C-alpha cells in the first residue's frame with residue numbers, strides 16, 4: 001500500500017543515518033539534520049501510544065521553534081549549532097539568567113533536546129546490552145533518572161514515570177525498530193550509538209564553553 005512519508009514505519013536505521021548526517025567535516029552539528037533525527041524519533045514515540053502524547057507534544061513544539069529559526073529571515077545563521085550559538089550570543093538573543101524577552105531562543109530550545117539526547121544515549125546503551133528478560137520500563141526510567149529528570153519538576157517526573165510503565169516489552173520494542181531479529185537490532189545499536197554520543201559530546205562542549213548549560 002502506498003502512503004505518504006508520515007505513514008511510513010519507523011526504522012532505526014533511518015534515525016542513525018540522520019544523526020550521521022548531522023556532523024560536518026569539521027565536526028560542526030547541522031541543525032536541520034539534528035531536527036530531522038528528532039522528528040524520526042518522535043514518529044516512533046507516537047507509534048507507542050497516546051500516553052506518550054504529552055512528551056511528543058513538547059518535543060514537537062521545540063522542533064517547530066527550531067524550524068521557524070531555520071526558515072526565518074536569519075535562517076543562514078542557523079545552519080549549524082555552532083553558528084546559531086555565535087549569532088544568538090553576539091546579537092543578545094538569548095535570556096542568559098532569567099526568562100525575559102527571548103523565551104524561544106534557539107540556544108535554550110536546543111538545550112532541552114540536547115538533555116533529552118543524553119537520555120536517548122543512555123537508554124539505547126541499556127537496550128543494546130540488555131538480556132531477553134530485561135524490562136524496557138526499568139531501562140527507560142533508570143536512564144531518565146540519570147539525565148533528564150534532574151531538569152524536570154516533580155509533576156513532570158511523576159507523569160513520565162507513569163508513562164514509562166506503559167512501554168511495550170523488549171521484544172515488541174525491538175520489533176518496532178524495524179531492523180530485523182534482535183541480534184541485528186543489537187548490532188545496529190552498537191554501530192549507531194557512537195554517532196549519537198559524538199553529536200552529544202560536541203554540543204555539550206560547545207554549550208559548556210559558552211556557559212549555556214543552565215539557560216532558563
Ligand SMILES: CCCCCCCCCCCCC/C=C/[C@@H](O)[C@H](COP(=O)(O)O)NC(=O)CCCCCCCCCCCCCCC
Nearest residue numbers: 041042044045054055058059112113116119140148156160
Ligand atoms: C520510548 C519512551 C520515551 C520516553 C521519553 C523520555 C523522556 C521523558 C521526557 C518527559 C518530558 C515531559 C514533557 C515536558 C517537558 C518540558 O517540561 C521540558 C522542559 O521544557 P521547557 O523548559 O520549555 O518548559 N522539556 C524537555 O525536557 C524536552 C523533552 C523532550 C523529550 C523528547 C523525547 C523523545 C523520545 C523519543 C523516543 C524514541 C525512542 C527511541 C528508541 C529507539
